[in-house]
Amino acid sequence: GESVGLHLPTLSVQEGDNSIINCAYSNSASDYFIWYKQESGKGPQFIIDIRSNMDKRQGQRVTVLLNKTVKHLSLQIAATQPGDSAVYFCAENINGNKLVFGAGTILRVKS
């Protein structure tokens, strides 16, 4: 369950359905973006990345879309599985030395 202070948006999906997690980034000069997955008690785990000269990139069951016009990033997960349940963060690269993370979205997969 949620703890006091945990006010992340939550996406609930049925097992087997597709999931779409959205993220708005802040800096129009950002040139590199990453999606991370974080399970309880663990550090963030890399999912997929995309550079600003691309609009779309596909991995295994995941696709990242980048819309620079509106500074929007999305992560699509195909055939969502219970193991996909986690908090998902987008991160943008600023000045090459650090990543700035978004607030995160909780994904809950219902069996």
Place this chain on the structure above:
Amino acid sequence: GAGVSQSPRYKVAKRGQDVALRCDPISGHVSLFWYQQALGQGPEFLTYFQNEAQLDKSGLPSDRFFAERPEGSVSTLKIQRTQQEDSAVYLCASSGQLRTGRGKLFFGSGTQLSVL
């Protein structure tokens, strides 16, 4: 080791105590980062090392926070005179690339610090 290792896993400190958090990055990784993650929030950048050089410490919240990586491998984040607002998970990450723009970060599981 196979991944980034952090110790201790949990640390409870009384307000005013000093604490030291250790990070063992992936062997050979030149870049090392410290992040702070408050409950329900995304990680926030603290500082960045390239080998033993601390190139960016703009995220350290106060002069009570100090990080070092003297031999370009293991890093220690020290917090002096801890305060309750320091309670958070402290994450360490490493990368084989010189800049994050050319590679992904590998994170440890973090040290959960609770200041009473």
